[in-house]
Amino acid sequence: MLDTLRTGLTNWIAAKRGDAERDAADGARWRRFGKALFGTFIGGLAACSAFILIVDPYQVVPFSPPMPRPNIDTSQRHFYPAIIRHGNYDSIIVGNSMIRLFDPDRLDKTFGSRLANVAMNAATPWEQMQMADLFLRVKGPPKVMIVGLDHWWCDERADQPDRKLTIRAFPDWMFDDNPWNDFLYLLNGKTIETAARIVMTNLGHGRIRLQPNGFSVYTPPDDTYDLAAAQQRIWGDRPHVITPVTPPVVLTEAERTALRFPAQDWLNAILSREGDRTRTVLIWLPTHISTLPAPGSRDAAVEAACKADMDAIARRHQATVIDWRIDSALNRNDATFWDPYHHRLPVAQRIEDDLATALAGKDAADDGAWTVRVRGR
Structure with missing residues (x-):
């Protein structure tokens, strides 16, 4: 009996000792695995960091080696600051996608400039002025600044957080001086x-999306244009008619005084910093008639007041204002547009040519497509 107990106790102690040894071995293996995993993570992190700092895709690393860095990304907000900082350009085009089809090379012939088109898809007025502000800080007053204007410049809530930015990430860290x-x-x-x-x-093995000056033809090839599809995007199932509001709304003096357009304050601040060294052209961009405020409506009266205030800013700074955002045959023609807001490439080229005509002294288009509201320097 004692021998049996002694044998059992000995076996139990041996089993416990074996378990402890196995636990120690398992612990050692897990420690080695943890160290290997941590080392792999740190090594991978270091490799990724080194890769980013060497390639420097956004050209923000002060010590990155020289190498070609083509503009391949669809996020203009991330690539355009490098065009301003490192490109050999003395002039800029700012705006949103409605002015992205303006070709700097064609416009350089009109202005004798080296333009960069840094208009960004869905850019708010605040974002556009951040781009202009960066140019002023990095390069000084531009020789020429062309600003594309649309209905967002008449937004009375433009300075609210949900209007200053879009769902697209805005890299404000790229726009500071650090x-x-x-x-x-x-x-x-x-x-x-x-x-x-x-x-x-x-x-x-890749495709360059943007030219060094920021320009790209982002619309489909014009020979693929489908009028019926464009009309569906423009009108949807609505009747193809514009109904005026009668009697027309007339703002009272109190209502007119109460209007505020915060985006214009930002533009005014930029123009004040340019001084008299910049030729500024403000362009109300063409948009389909279906997107304009109904004639006689309160929205139409507010937009008229907004344009008048913009004219006053332009006169203050000797800027030129040319208006394509009007009721015209061009904007009533469905075939002008891909959708309610984006015109076709031949239309952009016509605007570029007409811009040269307007700046040469003509006050309005023969077909009523545009008119010079304010003539600056």
């Missing part, structure tokens, strides 16, 4: 992907 804080925002999947695409493009 390059060293940019590192905080570079280590992410999007930057790694962009850096990899730049490398692949340099190796001949």
Whole structure:
């Protein structure tokens, strides 16, 4: 009996000792695995960081090596600051997608300038003025500044947080004067992907989306234009008619005085900093008649007041204002547009030619497509 108990106790102690040894071995293996995993993570992080800092896809790293960095990304907000900082341009075009089809090379012949088109898709007036502000700080007053105007410049709530920005991320860290804080925002999947695409493009396996001056034809090829599809995008199922409001709304003096257009204050501040060295052209861009306020409506009266206030700012700074955002045969023609807001490439080229005509002294188009509201320097 004692022998049996002694044998059992010995076996139990041996089993416990074996369990402890196995636990110790398992613990050692897990520690080695943890160290390997941590080392792999740190090594991968270091490799990704080194890759980003060397390729420097957004050209914000002060010590990155020289290499071609084509503009391959669809996010103009991330690529355009580098065009301003590093490009050899003395003039800019700011606005949203409605002015992105303006070709700087064609306009340079009119202005004798080196224009960069840094208009951004869905850019709010506040974002546009951040681009103009960056140019002023980095390059000084531009020789020429062309600003594309639309209904957002008449938004009475333009300074509210939900109107100053869109769902597109705005990299304000790229627009400040401190390059060293940019590192905080570079280590992410999007930057790694962009850096990899730049490398692949340099190796001949990618597509350059933007020319060095920011220009691109972002609309489909014009020979694929489908009028019926465009009309569906423009009108939907609505009747193809514009109904005036009668009797027309007339703002009272109190209502007119109460109107405020915050975006115009931002533009006024930029123009004040330019001084008399910049030739500024403000262009109310063409838009389909269906998007304009109904004639006689309160919205039409507010827009008329907005345009009048913009004219006053232009006169103050000797800027030119040319208006394509009017009831005209051009804007009533469905075939002018891909959708309610975006005109076709031949229309953009016509506007470029007409702009030269207007600046040469003509006050209005023969077909009523545009009119010079204010003639500046």
